[in-house]
Amino acid sequence: MFGFKDIPQFFLAFFVVLPVISFLHEAGHVFFAWLMGGKNIKVTVGTGKVLFRLGMLEVRKYYFWYGLCSFDNLKRNHRFSKILVFSGGVLFNAASAITVMHLVTEGWVEAGMMTYQFTYFSMYYIFFALLPMPYPDGSYSDGKFILDLLRNRPIAESTFRITWEEEKGQWQVLDHDKTILEAFQEEEDALARAHQLAQSNRPSRLFHTKNGEEVEVFNYPKVPL
Template sequence: MFRFSDMPKFLFSFLLVLPIMAIFFGGRVDFTIGKGKTIFKWKKIKIKSVYFLDSFCVYEKLKYDNRFTHACVYAGGAIANLASIFLINGLVIADILSTSLFSYQFVYFSVYYIIFSLLPIKFTETTSSDGRAIYDALRYGKITCNPD
């Protein structure tokens, strides 16, 4: 169950893990959580009224601007989840972390996220899954996350 005490962990993940690939390739990022009317805005972060429905990251032109770097940005979430799976499993194998419901569910849901985020699905004319964005970037050089 997600509790208020989990917020620092969530914010750390959201503000560090999600944009790290865009920042790595020289991009500037904006965050929007949810859909609908904006209820909170602080610098480059917006929270919308239906906050649980969607979230996305918009980035400006990358310093290293090519098909591969854009595909890496789109794959950043899946790569971070895969790295976290290896980290948790490594900690369990090294007996630093005990096998528990938390470690099992963390790995299970991380795998679930990776699989479904990489399915190449076009949600609307302007939004796609990470998998579709990766495919479009590599195949056509199309940037689907950047509105410009």
């Protein structure tokens, strides 16, 4: 039964153990994103105002709640690589929980409230990450993306292009319907704007069309939670 003496353990779980588990979860996503050639990798722990940044790590005011990782331009941008990236969080949570249980079983670590909370909340994280469901903000759980990828259901991607319009003498930024969004005199300006649009409409791909040849220059995958 939960009593007054358990209150400190309650705060320990939510303000220490859960953030560690959240960090391990994001580390799993990051590992496979890096393995698949992702660039500009960033890990965010918590929500609210940014407290500090250290390399790729960003810690926010409410560090004990929420987390995500972002990355750009997967070199291995295919179905299996995306499954690995979205599975990475639960794989790291499962591996760390199994490691702790093994250490306790072998007597290398003493069983206690910390080990219990770590394994319990790791399972909690795994369950809700794998539960294939949409979130209120319109994003999907890792499990939902994994299930759709396993079923080979296409994930809607926004496509943006930059192309040179010879008659008008301008670089044009186009959407997936090849509708002109904006036009620029300089190629660098058009490319910068196209990057901005693609990044804010994940998942997306950016193509450069020149002399009739279309080449993908960047992709912005969906952000795993």
